[in-house]
Amino acid sequence: MGLDRAASINDLRLRAKRRIPRFAFDLVDGGAENERNMRRNSEAFEEVELTPRYMVDVSKIDTTATVFGQTYDAPFGMAPIGMLNAFWPGADLTLARLCKAQNIPYVASSASSTTLEALAEAADGNGWFQLYVSSDAAVTEGLIARAEAAGYTTLMVTADVPAAGKRDRDIRNQLAVPFRFTPDVILQCAMNPRWALRSLKYGAPNVANYANLLQGATSYAEVQKTLITPGFTWDDLKRLRARWKGRLLVKGILHAQDAVTCAELGCDGIVVSNHGGRQVDFGPPTIEALPAIADAVAGRMTVIVDSGIRRGADMLRAKALGADFAFAGRAFAYGVGAGGDAGAQKAFEILHLELVRALGQLGVSTFDDVGPTHLSKYRNK
Numbered sequence: 223m224g225l226d227r228a229a230s231i232n233d234l235r236l237r238a239k240r241r242i243p244r245f246a247f248d249l250v251d252g253g254a255e256n257e258r259n260m261r262r263n264s265e266a267f268e269e270v271e272l273t274p275r276y277m278v279d280v281s282k283i284d285t286t287a288t289v290f291g292q293t294y295d296a297p298f299g300m301a302p303i304g305m306l307n308a309f310w311p312g313a314d315l316t317l318a319r320l321c322k323a324q325n326i327p328y329v330a331s332s333a334s335s336t337t338l339e340a341l342a343e344a345a346d347g348n349g350w351f352q353l354y355v356s357s358d359a360a361v362t363e364g365l366i367a368r369a370e371a372a373g374y375t376t377l378m379v380t381a382d383v384p385a386a387g388k389r390d391r392d393i394r395n396q397l398a399v400p401f402r403f404t405p406d407v408i409l410q411c412a413m414n415p416r417w418a419l420r421s422l423k424y425g426a427p428n429v430a431n432y433a434n435l436l437q438g439a440t441s442y443a444e445v446q447k448t449l450i451t452p453g454f455t456w457d458d459l460k461r462l463r464a465r466w467k468g469r470l471l472v473k474g475i476l477h478a479q480d481a482v483t484c485a486e487l488g489c490d491g492i493v494v495s496n497h498g499g500r501q502v503d504f505g506p507p508t509i510e511a512l513p514a515i516a517d518a519v520a521g522r523m524t525v526i527v528d529s530g531i532r533r534g535a536d537m538l539r540a541k542a543l544g545a546d547f548a549f550a551g552r553a554f555a556y557g558v559g560a561g562g563d564a565g566a567q568k569a570f571e572i573l574h575l576e577l578v579r580a581l582g583q584l585g586v587s588t589f590d591d592v593g594p595t596h597l598s599k600y601r602n603k
């Protein structure tokens with residue numbers, strides 16, 4: 223199917239699947255273990271029903287949303303995705319530029335395949351930085367100092383990776399450090415010549431912000447120790463709050479009490495997230511975790527949700543259940559995989575046009591006005 227005929231994010235996903243070697247596609251498309259949590263994320267969004275109201279003038283629709291004093295043209299942004307250039311070479315910069323052009327936030331990952339400095343420049347004022355706390359305090363401090371120097375003012379620290387997720391597809395695909403060109407991988411590349419040629423042009427992707435530290439790494443264990451730590455605690459968050467002068471958000475919150483503690487420690491916001499179902503397969507979908515969390519911290523901090531957003535209406539569902547803003551990860555990745563710059567643009571357009579249409583159908587002309595009164599049923603409350 224051509225890009226122009228793609229009607230949904232899932233159409234973009236199917237097109238990307240045909241253009242990308244399996245091992246690289248699975249890297250983004252996969253989730254933890256049985257992938258139950260990943261599936262439930264989107265299903266649970268679909269289960270939230272909103273009741274339309276009619277005879278309301280919806281000839282002008284306003285999708286703007288203001289977060290941390292900045293007004294964005296849509297109530298969603300691009301979630302941080304590590305190593306995205308392995309999925310589609312050049313994807314990081316394509317998406318940072320798209321977010322600037324559409325005036326939505328772009329979150330640069332600590333584990334991005336392009337340096338945080340280059341991404342700050344491309345996102346040009348619309349960039350936020352996602353921080354992984356390393357087992358080496360000097361590595362964490364190095365990233366914070368670089369983020370500050372690059373001009374980021376919003377830091378999103380990820381809490382939900384005390385251990386790396388177990389992704390069965392990656393194990394089956396024998397992903398390893400250093401990357402191994404097995405006969406199967408070579409065959410997969412040969413069957414996707416466009417991807418292979420682009421990869422040759424862009425070079426092998428790496429976790430660019432740690433490139434010097436990881437030179438010569440020979441195992442995943444080494445990479446993980448540099449990137450993440452099982453020892454990240456509330457005391458570290460307290461220190462981080464004192465260290466970072468800008469806005470601070472915690473990403474990966476699923477429990478209302480954890481959200482309350484974030485507020486008490488002076489954080490500016492949280493992202494209710496389960497990492498797109500890539501961490502724990504036994505956890506709840508985020509849209510089910512959201513209402514209790516939003517109730518607990520309503521008015522005290524900004525509440526953002528991600529994981530499973532595939533339709534414009536999902537943003538309305540999230541807003542009705544207490545979120546201020548949303549992020550999408552794979553939806554944008556599928557777009558860029560389906561068609562580079564034009565595909566990324568298409569992903570944005572699909573989500574945004576669906577959102578505009580859904581607002582009109584709901585009988586609401588301003589995104590900000592969506593609220594609990596639009597819920598057909600008060601689920602999980």
Ligand SMILES: Cc1cc2nc3c(=O)[nH]c(=O)nc-3n(C[C@H](O)[C@H](O)[C@H](O)COP(=O)(O)O)c2cc1C
Nearest residue numbers: 250301302303304331380497498529530550551552
């Ligand atoms: C391939 C991939 C890599 C990711 N890398 C990171 C990362 O480096 N840091 C982070 O905080 N979250 C990371 N995430 C999680 C996303 O930020 C986001 O929470 C998730 O993609 C949302 O779910 P969705 O893909 O269903 O929209 C990653 C997700 C994917 C799919």
